[in-house]
Amino acid sequence: MASKPRRRRKQRSRSSKSKSSRRLPRWLLRSLLFALGLAIGLLGPWVWWLDREVSLRFADRHLTEASRVYARPLELHDGRALSHRDLLVELEATGLRAGSPERPGRFRVEGERIDLHLPAFDFPDGHQPAQRGAVRVRGGRVELLGEAAVLRLPPAELGRILPLDDRVRTMLELAEFPPLLVAGAQAVEDRRFKHHFGIDLRGLARAMWANLRAGEVVQGGSTVTQQLVKNLFLTPERSLLRKFNEAIMAVSLELRFSKAEILEAWLNEVYMGQDGRRAIHGFGRAAEYYFGQPLEALDAGQIALLVGMARGASWYHPLRNPEHARDRRNLVLAMFHETGLIGEATLQRQRQAGLGLRPSLRSGASQYGAFLDLVGRQLRSDYRDRDLRGTGLRVFTTLSPSAQRRAETALAEGLVRVESEPDFLQGAIVLLEPDSGEVRALVGDRVRGRHGFNRALDARRQVGSVIKPLVYMLALARPEAFTLVTPVADEPLTVDISGSGPWQPVNHDEVSHGKVPLLEALARSYNQASVRVGLAVGVDALFELMRQLGVAPGRDAHPAAFLGAVNLTPLQVAQLYQPIASEGYSAPVRSVREVVDSDGETIARYPLRLKSLKQREALALVDFALRRVVTHGTGRSLSRLLTDDPGVRGKTGTTNDRRDAWFVGYTNDWLGVVWAGRDDNKPAGVGGASTALPVWAGLFNELPTRPVRSGWPDSVEWFWVEWPQPKLAAEYCDGAVAIPFIAGSQPEVLSDCLERRGSGPFNR
Amino acid sequence: MQSIRSFSRFPAFATLALLAMMVLAACAPWQPTLDDPEIAEQVRAPEGGEEPSGLQVYPLRNPAVRELESAAEAARENGDFDRAEALLERALRIEDRDPELLQRMAELQLSRGRWEQAESYARRSWELGPQVGDICRRNWRTMALARERDGQVVAAARARERVEICPLEPPERY
Numbered sequence: 001m002a003s004k005p006r007r008r009r010k011q012r013s014r015s016s017k018s019k020s021s022r023r024l025p026r027w028l029l030r031s032l033l034f035a036l037g038l039a040i041g042l043l044g045p046w047v048w049w050l051d052r053e054v055s056l057r058f059a060d061r062h063l064t065e066a067s068r069v070y071a072r073p074l075e076l077h078d079g080r081a082l083s084h085r086d087l088l089v090e091l092e093a094t095g096l097r098a099g100s101p102e103r104p105g106r107f108r109v110e111g112e113r114i115d116l117h118l119p120a121f122d123f124p125d126g127h128q129p130a131q132r133g134a135v136r137v138r139g140g141r142v143e144l145l146g147e148a149a150v151l152r153l154p155p156a157e158l159g160r161i162l163p164l165d166d167r168v169r170t171m172l173e174l175a176e177f178p179p180l181l182v183a184g185a186q187a188v189e190d191r192r193f194k195h196h197f198g199i200d201l202r203g204l205a206r207a208m209w210a211n212l213r214a215g216e217v218v219q220g221g222s223t224v225t226q227q228l229v230k231n232l233f234l235t236p237e238r239s240l241l242r243k244f245n246e247a248i249m250a251v252s253l254e255l256r257f258s259k260a261e262i263l264e265a266w267l268n269e270v271y272m273g274q275d276g277r278r279a280i281h282g283f284g285r286a287a288e289y290y291f292g293q294p295l296e297a298l299d300a301g302q303i304a305l306l307v308g309m310a311r312g313a314s315w316y317h318p319l320r321n322p323e324h325a326r327d328r329r330n331l332v333l334a335m336f337h338e339t340g341l342i343g344e345a346t347l348q349r350q351r352q353a354g355l356g357l358r359p360s361l362r363s364g365a366s367q368y369g370a371f372l373d374l375v376g377r378q379l380r381s382d383y384r385d386r387d388l389r390g391t392g393l394r395v396f397t398t399l400s401p402s403a404q405r406r407a408e409t410a411l412a413e414g415l416v417r418v419e420s421e422p423d424f425l426q427g428a429i430v431l432l433e434p435d436s437g438e439v440r441a442l443v444g445d446r447v448r449g450r451h452g453f454n455r456a457l458d459a460r461r462q463v464g465s466v467i468k469p470l471v472y473m474l475a476l477a478r479p480e481a482f483t484l485v486t487p488v489a490d491e492p493l494t495v496d497i498s499g500s501g502p503w504q505p506v507n508h509d510e511v512s513h514g515k516v517p518l519l520e521a522l523a524r525s526y527n528q529a530s531v532r533v534g535l536a537v538g539v540d541a542l543f544e545l546m547r548q549l550g551v552a553p554g555r556d557a558h559p560a561a562f563l564g565a566v567n568l569t570p571l572q573v574a575q576l577y578q579p580i581a582s583e584g585y586s587a588p589v590r591s592v593r594e595v596v597d598s599d600g601e602t603i604a605r606y607p608l609r610l611k612s613l614k615q616r617e618a619l620a621l622v623d624f625a626l627r628r629v630v631t632h633g634t635g636r637s638l639s640r641l642l643t644d645d646p647g648v649r650g651k652t653g654t655t656n657d658r659r660d661a662w663f664v665g666y667t668n669d670w671l672g673v674v675w676a677g678r679d680d681n682k683p684a685g686v687g688g689a690s691t692a693l694p695v696w697a698g699l700f701n702e703l704p705t706r707p708v709r710s711g712w713p714d715s716v717e718w719f720w721v722e723w724p725q726p727k728l729a730a731e732y733c734d735g736a737v738a739i740p741f742i743a744g745s746q747p748e749v750l751s752d753c754l755e756r757r758g759s760g761p762f763n764r
Numbered sequence: 765m766q767s768i769r770s771f772s773r774f775p776a777f778a779t780l781a782l783l784a785m786m787v788l789a790a791c792a793p794w795q796p797t798l799d800d801p802e803i804a805e806q807v808r809a810p811e812g813g814e815e816p817s818g819l820q821v822y823p824l825r826n827p828a829v830r831e832l833e834s835a836a837e838a839a840r841e842n843g844d845f846d847r848a849e850a851l852l853e854r855a856l857r858i859e860d861r862d863p864e865l866l867q868r869m870a871e872l873q874l875s876r877g878r879w880e881q882a883e884s885y886a887r888r889s890w891e892l893g894p895q896v897g898d899i900c901r902r903n904w905r906t907m908a909l910a911r912e913r914d915g916q917v918v919a920a921a922r923a924r925e926r927v928e929i930c931p932l933e934p935p936e937r938y
Contacts (some may be wrong), residue, residue: 077828150828150858237800435860585888608853610884668861711861711892731846 021206050245051252057233058253058265065392066160066171069368069375071401072438073123076135076151080142081669081704086402087114087137093156093401095119112136113145113328120746121154124396124596124605128152140704156401158368160362161376170284174264178296181283181303181339185267187339187742188307188332190224194239194259198250198571223252227310228266272306273313280313290318290357292449300342301350304332318355325355367408369699370454371399371443374571374591377457383595383604392598397591398438406702407431408448409442414695415446415676417751418686423462425684427676427695428455430574434671437578437587438607444573448507453679456570461677464564464688465525465634466653466662469580469622471543471562472522472530474537476618477746481536484519484621485726490529495559505531505563508654517723519739522625522631525652534562564653573664574673580623581649581666583711584616617742620712626651634689635663641697648700648709652688659683665700674695712740719746727751803913804840804871807905829859833868840872848872863893870906879914883907900930 074090076082078240082090093105096116099106107116113136116122119128134145144151158168174182175442186193192200204221222230229249236241254260271279272286280289286306287295298306309316310327318325330351333574337347375397379388400588407429419425431441453459475482490513495503507513507527534542539557546553551572558565568576571589579586596603613619626649630638634652639645660677661684674692678684686692722729728749729736733753852869859865870885872925886906893899908923 060873075854077858079826080858125847149831152854436857585884607849609881610857610888612884612887675888709861711888713891714895 009237019053020138022031034296037319043482045250050248050249053233053257054229054249054252055298056647058257059473067388067395067595068160068393069158069372069397070155071397071399072157072440073155074153074198076133076142076144076153077149078142078144081140081706082137082142082402083140083702083704084112084137086406086704087142089118089402089405090153090156090400094153095156101132112138118151119154122600124600124602128154128273146187157394158397158399158401159372161372161395169442170282170288171268172282172284172295174260174267176216176296177267177283178298178303179233180336181295181307182263182267182299183296183339183341184303184332184336185310186263187225187296187341188335189227189310190222193263193614194222196223196225196254198252198254199223199247200732222246223250224266225253225262228262228269229253231269231271232265249632270311272309272628274318299350299356300336300346301329301333301353302356304336304350305329305355308332312448316529318357322355326733329355347534355461360390360443364381366714368399368404369449370456371397371404371439371442371591373454374439374442374457375443378591379595382592387595387603392594393603394598395592396594396596398433398436398440398593399442399591400440403431404441404443404701407443407699410441410695410699410702411446411674412448413699417698418676418691418694420685424678425676425686425691426455426679427674428459428570429675429695429699430456430570430673431699432574432578432581432589432671433669434578434581434666435585435587435668437575437582437589438593439574439589439591440670442591453674455679458569459675459677459679461660461675461681462564462655463566463568464653464655464660464662465527465530466573466651466664466688467542467564467566467576468522468525468530468628469651470576471534471537471542471617471626472518473580473622474541475518475533475614476621476742478537478744479617482518482533483726483741483745483747484739485517485721485723485747487515487726488518488521488532489722490514490516490521490526493528493531495535496532500558515724517726519628520633521623522622523628525629525634531559531562534559549579550585564655570673570675573675574671575661577664577666577671577673579613579618580626581671583623584619584713585610586613587611616713617716620710620716621742622741623649623710623712629666635665635693637689638697639664641694641701643701644705646705649708650693650696654689657683658685659738661686661691662687663688665693665696667705669705670700670703672699674699715743716740717743717746721747722751722753725749729753786873797889803909804875806909807871807874807902825862825864829855829865833865834874836868840875840880840886845872850878861892863889863899867890867899867902867906870903870910874906874910877913879910882910883914886910896931901927904930 021693029266040114056307071093072218074094091114096105096107096118098108101108101115101117104117104119104561107114115132115134117132118128118130119575121128131148131151133148135145135151136145142413190200196203200221200223201224207221226246229246233249234246268282268284270283271281272283273280273289275289280286283296283306286309287293287298287302290306291298291302292645305318305325305328308325308331311328315321316325316328318575333342333350336342337344342350358535378462379395386447411427411429415425415427416422425446427446429441429443430439432438433440442456444458445452445454476484492504492506492509492512495505497503497706506528508525512528513526516524516526516529518529519532520526521533533537539559539561542561543557551568553561577590590606592606595603597603627647628637629652630645630650635650638648638650642648646667648665648667650663653662653664654660659681660675663674665672674696676684676686676691676695718738718740720729720731720733720741721727722733722736727749728747729751730753731738733751736751736753768920787853788868832855834850836848836855837849839851849872851870852865852872855862855865855907856869866885866889870882873882873885883906886903890903893903904923908920908927911917911920911923
């Protein structure tokens with residue numbers, strides 16, 4: 001890849017044929033003339049075709065202007081749970097800057113009080129004019145000071161995407177590029193850009209002369225127009241035919257489009273290196289990728305570096321070839337100086353400066369890259385291509401910038417705390433708002449802003465015990481057979497499987513616990529009991545339920561699936577838990593709320609919908625058991641780690657040889673899925689409670705939460721019961737526990753405690 | 765409750781409409797007409813349109829929700845159902861467990877001919893609500909109307925019965 005670019009292969013001079021035509025026989029002359037005629041006859045249509053291609057495809061390129069993607073707008077109102085710090089993160093993400101609130105787009109902090117001047121914004125439901133407001137954040141709660149009862153902040157712009165294109169760009173208009181870049185790029189790449197007609201014969205001659213003098217290629221002769229043609233329409237192979245096509249197309253482009261259009265397109269299209277599998281195109285994106293800053297914030301040295309890279313993004317790659325990059329930058333700076341674009345002082349200062357890279361923020365504005373990845377995929381799967389091809393779409397999404405920040409920090413810091421050696425583990429976090437299924441944060445890598453393998457969407461891993469609540473839910477949906485206190489045998493068992501022989505599941509601690517209530521089997525995640533419960537409902541029912549919830553379980557219907565031998569991504573796990581966390585109302589996990597075209601017309605929106613699952617009552621019982629997990633079961637270490645427990649429900653998961661650690665936990669406000677493990681899927685010594693749960697707790701400690709209030713159907717009734725042999729008891733009986741039942745399924749046998757008192761449970 | 769008083773001017777109409785609808789629901793599959801503003805009024809102004817009777821529960825409500833809700837009500841009265849729905853959604857994102865809000869969404873869905881959503885929202889409102897008084901009756905009336913229009917005659921009749929037995933007092937909890 002790192003070959004020196006644009007080296008012109010010297011055309012070997014054709015073998016001499018300069019002998020006088022007078023000596024040519026007549027037949028040869030005739031055939032030459034015939035060949036010439038043929039060439040002209042073919043050339044005409046060829047040129048016509050090239051010209052047509054250029055005009056169509058260049059115009060088409062203009063149609064695919066990038067879509068702007070916005071976060072969810074933050075609504076400020078009295079009582080909203082939000083920390084002061086998160087509010088500042090939100091304001092800054094929205095684009096507000098510290099300053100006098102006299103001007104729109106500014107805010108001022110004075111102690112707990114924040115005065116803000118929100119800029120105007122065109123929401124999908126209409127124009128919202130600029131407005132001033134003031135809020136106070138006290139004890140993690142917002143208080144509005146002023147007339148309005150609700151202040152809707154304009155949404156943060158997360159980035160721009162071309163949903164149907166895997167190149168990454170940040171499209172800018174010509175006027176948005178810094179003048180130094182626009183002038184500098186012409187000074188370096190094509191000084192006569194304003195004057196030539198697509199090909200520059202003088203420039204070509206000068207370049208060849210310079211190269212001859214220097215004995216190597218120091219200047220390229222291609223015009224900006226030719227480079228654009230090459231970038232847009234042609235394959236990288238080098239041949240005379242391609243050179244010819246390039247010239248014709250460049251002239252055609254010049255005839256049909258203005259210099260400004262061509263320059264703008266070039267600035268947005270020029271190849272600037274690779275970001276993983278995706279090619280970086282254009283200066284806007286390059287600035288974000290290499291410097292973590294928008295283009296307008298770059299200094300002269302950084303601009304010179306980028307301009308230099310346009311000649312060969314691999315050879316002058318500042319990370320891989322920093323020496324080449326530095327030399328090239330200094331050469332470009334000298335050219336800037338020579339053409340009067342920068343002064344002597346700037347030249348000297350910038351020559352001494354470092355490259356100004358910010359490796360930690362290398363993906364810059366794509367700090368939302370993992371989430372934008374999801375947005376792109378959901379757009380492609382849910383919308384018609386021709387809708388997405390529209391120009392200047394605006395995509396309104398579900399992301400919370402402050403929650404995203406918290407989640408990134410929680411993963412990065414959490415893994416450091418739980419791993420045995422640095423950078424041993426990787427992880428992912430998916431954070432939803434359970435009722436709507438809206439994704440509030442998505443982290444696919446422990447390094448913030450690194451955008452390569454998106455584990456939240458693409459790491460398909462065994463889920464372990466995280467699957468069990470679904471198995472138990474199917475059992476509890478048959479109240480005549482199973483209640484939370486039904487005794488289940490946690491004892492060795494052998495399952496015969498046709499084709500693969502007998503299977504003998506064991507418990508994590510390799511101990512069998514005898515007869516245990518179903519509730520305890522789930523809360524303590526006993527494998528043998530769980531397989532017994534699972535066999536009663538069947539693998540097919542489990543897989544059917546997963547499909548119903550929108551998750552493809554795979555084809556291998558082995559009973560080991562009851563213990564989580566199913567490969568799922570963290571996003572899919574979030575989808576499975578969404579109805580459990582939202583009291584039985586299922587919603588597809590999604591990142592897009594609405595797509596609006598450039599005229600403000602809504603192309604499509606996902607309205608809030610309530611769709612109740614038919615196993616809602618059983619889910620209420622599972623919800624109770626999942627509370628038991630964190631109070632008495634495998635997740636009981638949570639209470640130590642949480643500064644304040646709002647009533648979290650959760651489930652741990654650990655897979656064979658400790659390869660994967662999972663924790664899924666929820667309240668009314670949040671559903672969080674944490675996965676940790678190794679990318680190479682080697683044993684990692686991790687566990688759901690020891691690895692994933694602390695990361696989860698670190699996140700939830702920072703999120704604004706409210707106490708859990710349950711709203712289950714009234715066919716779920718509570719009774720005091722005793723176990724292991726389930727008996728109806730009362731609050732005053734020793735060891736009695738209040739347990740929810742689907743009405744009518746409560747035990748009928750009365751406890752001795754009641755017999756002694758001679759009373760029924762409710763006629764005290 | 766300004767709106768209730770204004771609807772009470774049309775008691776005869778409401779009764780007639782209700783009767784006509786029940787007859788139709790019984791004999792033929794109903795052809796849903798979308799965006800029918802009248803139907804929601806039948807929920808709030810029942811036969812006779814009397815003032816709410818029995819125990820009324822007026823919990824302390826989030827002012828932001830109240831503001832968005834009244835803006836939605838204004839949009840609905842102007843016939844701008846899209847805007848009304850967007851405003852109610854905003855309010856629900858702030859307070860997704862407010863029974864009054866859920867019931868308003870149920871009535872809007874009813875007006876838009878989305879029977880299943882109307883029933884779901886009304887049921888959710890009932891589950892999370894006080895299950896007494898006026899809102900209880902509105903919950904079950906919405907469910908009844910939605911089921912009738914959806915052709916579920918028996919289920920609709922059951923919901924009608926529930927309207928009548930909405931308690932005046934909070935249920936005894938033990």
